[in-house]
Amino acid sequence: MSKNFQHLVSSAVPIAIENIDTDQIIPARFLKATTREGFGENLFRDWRFDSDNQPKKDFVLNNPIYKGQILVAGKNFGCGSSREHAAWAIGDYGFKVVISSFFADIFKNNALNNFILPITVTDAFLDNIFKAIEADPAAQLEVDLEKQTLKIVATGETAQFDINPYKKACLINGYDDIDYLLSLRKEIETYESGREFNF
Amino acid sequence: MGKTLFDKIWDSHVVVSKAGFPDAVYINTHFIHEVTSPQAFDGLRKRGIPVFRPARTRATADHNVPTIDQHLPIKEALSRKQVEMLTKNTAEFGVELYGLGHPYQGIVHVIGPELGITLPGMTIVCGDSHTSTHGAFGAIAFGIGTSEVEQVLATQCILQYRPKRMKIEVNGKLKKGVVSKDIILYIISKISASGATGYFVEYCGEAISSLSMEARMTICNMSIEMGARGGLIAPDETTFEYIKGREFAPKGADWDKALAYWRTLYTDADAQFDVVLTFNAADIEPMITYGTNPGMGMGVTQHIPSLEQLDEKEKPSFKKSLDYMGLEPGSGLLGKKVDYVFIGSCTNSRIEDLRMVADFVKGKHKADDVVVWIVPGSKQVEAQARKEGIDKVFEAAGFQLREPGCSACLGMNEDKVPAGMYCISTSNRNFEGRQGPNARTFLASPLSAAAAAITGKVTDVRELV
Numbered sequence: 106m107s108k109n110f111q112h113l114v115s116s117a118v119p120i121a122i123e124n125i126d127t128d129q130i131i132p133a134r135f136l137k138a139t140t141r142e143g144f145g146e147n148l149f150r151d152w153r154f155d156s157d158n159q160p161k162k163d164f165v166l167n168n169p170i171y172k173g174q175i176l177v178a179g180k181n182f183g184c185g186s187s188r189e190h191a192a193w194a195i196g197d198y199g200f201k202v203v204i205s206s207f208f209a210d211i212f213k214n215n216a217l218n219n220f221i222l223p224i225t226v227t228d229a230f231l232d233n234i235f236k237a238i239e240a241d242p243a244a245q246l247e248v249d250l251e252k253q254t255l256k257i258v259a260t261g262e263t264a265q266f267d268i269n270p271y272k273k274a275c276l277i278n279g280y281d282d283i284d285y286l287l288s289l290r291k292e293i294e295t296y297e298s299g300r301e302f303n304f
Numbered sequence: 305m306g307k308t309l310f311d312k313i314w315d316s317h318v319v320v321s322k323a324g325f326p327d328a329v330y331i332n333t334h335f336i337h338e339v340t341s342p343q344a345f346d347g348l349r350k351r352g353i354p355v356f357r358p359a360r361t362r363a364t365a366d367h368n369v370p371t372i373d374q375h376l377p378i379k380e381a382l383s384r385k386q387v388e389m390l391t392k393n394t395a396e397f398g399v400e401l402y403g404l405g406h407p408y409q410g411i412v413h414v415i416g417p418e419l420g421i422t423l424p425g426m427t428i429v430c431g432d433s434h435t436s437t438h439g440a441f442g443a444i445a446f447g448i449g450t451s452e453v454e455q456v457l458a459t460q461c462i463l464q465y466r467p468k469r470m471k472i473e474v475n476g477k478l479k480k481g482v483v484s485k486d487i488i489l490y491i492i493s494k495i496s497a498s499g500a501t502g503y504f505v506e507y508c509g510e511a512i513s514s515l516s517m518e519a520r521m522t523i524c525n526m527s528i529e530m531g532a533r534g535g536l537i538a539p540d541e542t543t544f545e546y547i548k549g550r551e552f553a554p555k556g557a558d559w560d561k562a563l564a565y566w567r568t569l570y571t572d573a574d575a576q577f578d579v580v581l582t583f584n585a586a587d588i589e590p591m592i593t594y595g596t597n598p599g600m601g602m603g604v605t606q607h608i609p610s611l612e613q614l615d616e617k618e619k620p621s622f623k624k625s626l627d628y629m630g631l632e633p634g635s636g637l638l639g640k641k642v643d644y645v646f647i648g649s650c651t652n653s654r655i656e657d658l659r660m661v662a663d664f665v666k667g668k669h670k671a672d673d674v675v676v677w678i679v680p681g682s683k684q685v686e687a688q689a690r691k692e693g694i695d696k697v698f699e700a701a702g703f704q705l706r707e708p709g710c711s712a713c714l715g716m717n718e719d720k721v722p723a724g725m726y727c728i729s730t731s732n733r734n735f736e737g738r739q740g741p742n743a744r745t746f747l748a749s750p751l752s753a754a755a756a757a758i759t760g761k762v763t764d765v766r767e768l769v
Contacts, residue, residue, distance in 0.1 A: 189449035
């Protein structure tokens, strides 16, 4: 997983299902590894493979016409368990951006902490993306983090997206939260010594 | 203007607040378990740094442990390795571990409160979304990812933006056969699985404040199932009474000082919430879910929505969900056959849950073709159940009392519901495959689950109590 993000032009993989929870993204029985690598092979495991481990033909990741580094999904993506393995699986599979009209909080943090960009768009814009991919599975999307824009290249429709300035800087420069927190050591120790109730 | 309870606690834990940056928030207590911590310890090793405040982190093994024969080595190689890794990491970094065989071992959100580690006014995190459970004590408690576990191990702080505040008030008294699990399933069914995303919830009202601590934990536990960052309840005499005398609770002069502080932990009368929702306890029936997210719930006598009642855009996800469940839109669930009953998880595995089930099943026997698993939340809960003779009641009813762990709540160990089978479960999630590949879950209260165990089908428990 690359440790920064700035700009991307790619086709996208559409999953127009709402409330995709992290148990679907990576089922619990695949959480036994003690490293961060290799979770991509079990991404959407039970939607991708049947009980005999054969690929399910009707699932989008098994359809070669859909590919790219962007995943587009229905609202409330990443709800449920806090497992960061979901973000690791998405990144390990090769996605750098996830687009939805609504993200669960913990997943959003986990994605950002792994240099995967979650982009929230309106329901209407999300529909337009799904329609563009339906019309042309190779439809290109362009993400510009600096300008905070997402463009459907074929139609030129462009959405502005929000990201907090701190996380934006982390993504562009490849910083992580621990680097910043470690720089606050003196402040943390001062806080500890001044606290009356330090259970 | 006054402050909410949430803001009082948050403000007193902000170490650094800078414009454009998330707040650096100090964490009083950090719980870890075997599944979401190994990569965090690896991160510390790579950076060559120690755990900053090892005494503030406590570890247990719960997610990936067997619930029978815990005295024997774990059979499954990957699970054994993961649990061994926790032992190695905690020893190397000086963190206290309540591992398998320890009298304090159990589900992380059960043992924190029962040991008196969880206290009012604290900030508490854990690499598990059900950390919201600890909010029942008037604490800010929420689940985090593994990168954040590493942050807390490294600095005892976490970077967070302040969430918005939501108040959920439940007025009046619960009817017979309706318990705290039904309250929270009812709320989630009303506001959906994403209805509180971005918010921290405070629960209040007569129906909440009249609950025991264990029943309050059930409510706060499922805050995440409506997307909330967490949920809390102002501490009161019930809270203080529960904490007093527990293993790690303050004692003597420390207790008096702590108590004086805890009594300041309430939302001021003129504090503002971003959203206020009000419900009436008398409207709540015993609840059951029919779909594949916890928002898809209804009163046990009601019918699943028909397709005509839905927006066009909701239909594909709804149909996918009901196909998975093998259920028809517009149908009811009363009388639907169940194959498994699971009573356990951080939502409902405490001694009061087991007592409630035992009181109900005493003198009764399970239906022939139902498998009933009772998985206590901790070694202490298990020991207490045996002391009270509850184990004998379960044995006579044909229920299996197993050993503590997360078990069939998440289908990570071997406790899985077979494909296609229906399980009525006291856990918190009915996601596809949650209890095993292609397993089908009905979420319900311990009382409703016990009723189904006896009749072998979805039952309105009010007819039996």
